[in-house]
Amino acid sequence: MKDKIIIILFLIIIYGFFLLNIVIKDNDLSIEERRHLKEFPSISMNSILNGDFMDEFEDYTLDQFPFRNMFRSIKANSEYKIFHKLDNNNIFIENNKIFKIEYPLNEKNVIRFTEKVDYIIDNYLDGMNIYYAIIPDKNYYLENDKYLKMDYNKLYEIIKDKLSNLEYIELRDLLSLDSYYDTDTHWKQEELIEVASRLEKEMVGIVSNHEYQEKKYEPFYGVYYGQAALGGKGEVLTYFTNDTISNAYVENISSSFHKIYKLEELGGMDSYNMFLSGSTPIIRIENKNQNNERELFIFRDSFASSLTPLLLEQYSNITLIDLRYISASKLNDVVDFKKGDVLFLYSTMIINQSVMLKD
Amino acid sequence: MLFSSISFLYYFLPILLFCYFIVHNKYKNIVLLIFSLLFYFYGEQIHIWILLLSIIMNYLFGIWLEKSNHKKKILAFSIISNVGILMYFKYINFFITNINTIFHTNIGLLKVIMPIGISFFTFQTLSYVIDVYKGEVKANHHFFDFATYVCLFPQLVAGPIVRYKDIAQELKERKHSISNFSLGISRFIIGLAKKVLIANVIGELSSILLGISNDSILGYWVIAISYTLQIYFDFSGYSDMAIGLGNMFGFHFLENFNYPLWASSITDFWRRWHISLSSWFRDYIYIPLGGNRVSTIKWIRNIFIVWLLTGFWHGAAWNFIIWGLFFALLLLLEKKIWGNFLKKHKIVGHIYTILLVLISFVIFSVNSLNEGIIFMKHLFGFTHLPLLTSEVIYYIRSYGVLLIISMIASTPLLPNIIKILKQKKGIKSMINGLEIIYYVILLLLVTSFLIDSSFNPFLYFRF
Numbered sequence: 001m002k003d004k005i006i007i008i009l010f011l012i013i014i015y016g017f018f019l020l021n022i023v024i025k026d027n028d029l030s031i032e033e034r035r036h037l038k039e040f041p042s043i044s045m046n047s048i049l050n051g052d053f054m055d056e057f058e059d060y061t062l063d064q065f066p067f068r069n070m071f072r073s074i075k076a077n078s079e080y081k082i083f084h085k086l087d088n089n090n091i092f093i094e095n096n097k098i099f100k101i102e103y104p105l106n107e108k109n110v111i112r113f114t115e116k117v118d119y120i121i122d123n124y125l126d127g128m129n130i131y132y133a134i135i136p137d138k139n140y141y142l143e144n145d146k147y148l149k150m151d152y153n154k155l156y157e158i159i160k161d162k163l164s165n166l167e168y169i170e171l172r173d174l175l176s177l178d179s180y181y182d183t184d185t186h187w188k189q190e191e192l193i194e195v196a197s198r199l200e201k202e203m204v205g206i207v208s209n210h211e212y213q214e215k216k217y218e219p220f221y222g223v224y225y226g227q228a229a230l231g232g233k234g235e236v237l238t239y240f241t242n243d244t245i246s247n248a249y250v251e252n253i254s255s256s257f258h259k260i261y262k263l264e265e266l267g268g269m270d271s272y273n274m275f276l277s278g279s280t281p282i283i284r285i286e287n288k289n290q291n292n293e294r295e296l297f298i299f300r301d302s303f304a305s306s307l308t309p310l311l312l313e314q315y316s317n318i319t320l321i322d323l324r325y326i327s328a329s330k331l332n333d334v335v336d337f338k339k340g341d342v343l344f345l346y347s348t349m350i351i352n353q354s355v356m357l358k359d
Numbered sequence: 360m361l362f363s364s365i366s367f368l369y370y371f372l373p374i375l376l377f378c379y380f381i382v383h384n385k386y387k388n389i390v391l392l393i394f395s396l397l398f399y400f401y402g403e404q405i406h407i408w409i410l411l412l413s414i415i416m417n418y419l420f421g422i423w424l425e426k427s428n429h430k431k432k433i434l435a436f437s438i439i440s441n442v443g444i445l446m447y448f449k450y451i452n453f454f455i456t457n458i459n460t461i462f463h464t465n466i467g468l469l470k471v472i473m474p475i476g477i478s479f480f481t482f483q484t485l486s487y488v489i490d491v492y493k494g495e496v497k498a499n500h501h502f503f504d505f506a507t508y509v510c511l512f513p514q515l516v517a518g519p520i521v522r523y524k525d526i527a528q529e530l531k532e533r534k535h536s537i538s539n540f541s542l543g544i545s546r547f548i549i550g551l552a553k554k555v556l557i558a559n560v561i562g563e564l565s566s567i568l569l570g571i572s573n574d575s576i577l578g579y580w581v582i583a584i585s586y587t588l589q590i591y592f593d594f595s596g597y598s599d600m601a602i603g604l605g606n607m608f609g610f611h612f613l614e615n616f617n618y619p620l621w622a623s624s625i626t627d628f629w630r631r632w633h634i635s636l637s638s639w640f641r642d643y644i645y646i647p648l649g650g651n652r653v654s655t656i657k658w659i660r661n662i663f664i665v666w667l668l669t670g671f672w673h674g675a676a677w678n679f680i681i682w683g684l685f686f687a688l689l690l691l692l693e694k695k696i697w698g699n700f701l702k703k704h705k706i707v708g709h710i711y712t713i714l715l716v717l718i719s720f721v722i723f724s725v726n727s728l729n730e731g732i733i734f735m736k737h738l739f740g741f742t743h744l745p746l747l748t749s750e751v752i753y754y755i756r757s758y759g760v761l762l763i764i765s766m767i768a769s770t771p772l773l774p775n776i777i778k779i780l781k782q783k784k785g786i787k788s789m790i791n792g793l794e795i796i797y798y799v800i801l802l803l804l805v806t807s808f809l810i811d812s813s814f815n816p817f818l819y820f821r822f
Contacts, residue, residue, distance in 0.1 A: 002791045003541035009799055010544045011376075017806075018373040051404050054360075061365040065810050075807040083560075083764075086757040089811070104572055104750075148753050229811070 020066040032226030037063040072229035098224035105150040113354035114162035132344035133169040138180040184222020189306040190238040196310035208313035212240030253282040275305035281326035295340030323357040360401040395512035417484040421498035434492040453675035476516035487523040496524040513604035519615035519635035533609035543606030550599025558593035577747040579737040620769040623708030624701040625689040
């Protein structure tokens, strides 16, 4: 009897999934993993003889397996609950917040980052008011030493030492774990008023009143949500708006969308992309409500997308430059650096992986 | 193709089982042959010609050996041909590199790709021609049956080395039963779990620890333990899958592992580790050389020849040769000096064996001799490394449960407990029920790990 049951169950599983593999329609993309899934590879004599077809077919079978997310969730849960691993694919959970291990500190990359900043200053920013601020990633605020954390003190030390001629604006005391989304790497816009105020105070000398209407979107699933594969509830994404933000005109080098918030992105592969339309090399924002001709240039990563709308009040124009998508040596072709403020605003994650920043 | 892949589990296997069991018995070998060739072609593509050449060559050698009056010459020719192919595809660049080093020449390396499983199928065909020569088995005149033997997919690429005489009868006629099929399924799933849930994850640990910047002595010990557990679960997992698949198709392959990490001496270890390979060397090299029924000097020579070849079989690099010779030395010392002591002091024997096996697998796993020497220095604290670092503590905590599970699973403890419990009537039916659930959970867990991971080849494929 036992033998028969084993055989029947085994056959049900392998034939069940075999048939489901054939019957179920393939998915183009996985929102949870924020990526396109592999399609059935094209067959040709050449691709079979050189093995390309087989390699691609292996990827295809993994990507298009029925209930892929459920299986990823089974794996993640077994890693945490059966094998008691502290992380699964470098993702770990602490107090219902999802983190990714950012470790170890890569000192060479940190130095490379400061050299990049020096290069830009030397080549483009003569006579401008230059500031820099470092955004700690959320692992910085983890209280226990259970998980691997990069040596943040060392990172700050190196940068302060190498960029000692620039004005540094401290942000660490204004943030806490609650300033970040539970399921995402980024900070929450609604937690950034004090950050925006300090930046204004240091760079402009005036602090705006920061009066906004709060708008909410839920469920928001951050980038770590899909990677963790544990399911669970989404969270609330709050964004601020007011006349200045609504009337601002956005010129995006890689998009014809001209608003600060791209609401179509909500519920897509990455809802955080609703802030300034996500990744792009250059964005110029014109504040139609301000004619003081004050201009700000921000060298930035994705953290700045949600912060910039809160800095708009005091500037006529803000230009955001993301060196991950445009070479530092080609900036003269697309950005007109004239008098104004410059802010280098980078997260510790990007600084620690500064090879991403193009020469 | 890998057994531990979605393409095998949920495409290849269901189609093969359907085709195999729907045809009449007399066509079953043909079905197995076609699918075995497809299985091999999927991974090796054009290099399948080497396997086909080996099949044709040895099929003809077998028949000639049976009919000819010049058996010795044909045997010599067949051995030279088989070993020649193996030497060319696996060892040619090793020889060229060493010639260049010794004679300061500049001979260019050849662009040779080693076909998967060449060491396994060459040793299988060698055993066939030698056994035919010795008259221990009749030559197979049915080409397709012989071809099925050589390229039978369960053991084609990573063993165990199945001798023709062990399955000659089953190739002609074999019984398929529910109990055998069920036994095959459970054995296959256990092998799959050993590979995917243990070997792959522990392999991840050793890679991480090798890549971290803050080295420590304890870290190197964890790497050595991880190497040993990874190699054991990888290889024995593959053997379990091969034996299980064999059962599903009516074959009975001999066991290849018997809890080797539970051995109480190195002699005992080699009775339990890769049994099909060590018995092959014993029967086809050691005994023909005279075994131990010769003078002491010749016996020592025989031991060293066999273990040099065993090491060399595992890879075309000096660390494998040293790995083999390391065991030769230990086996001699056990035979002549401390073997009896180990027999009397089992606990000392276990500790001694594990320690030496750990060291041996460090030699086995490194990429060069120099790397091995540096590793040993780290291991024994000759490089002023700290005892441990926070990084190592993190990874020990993170992988600790799996390490403990795998250490327990490498001993016969659990099977023995289950065996004892099964003798009690009421508990037996409960255990049977739990076993069914256990296999289903394992299969689904393996599937989930496969889906979440990328392509992960077996370690023993390089042999």
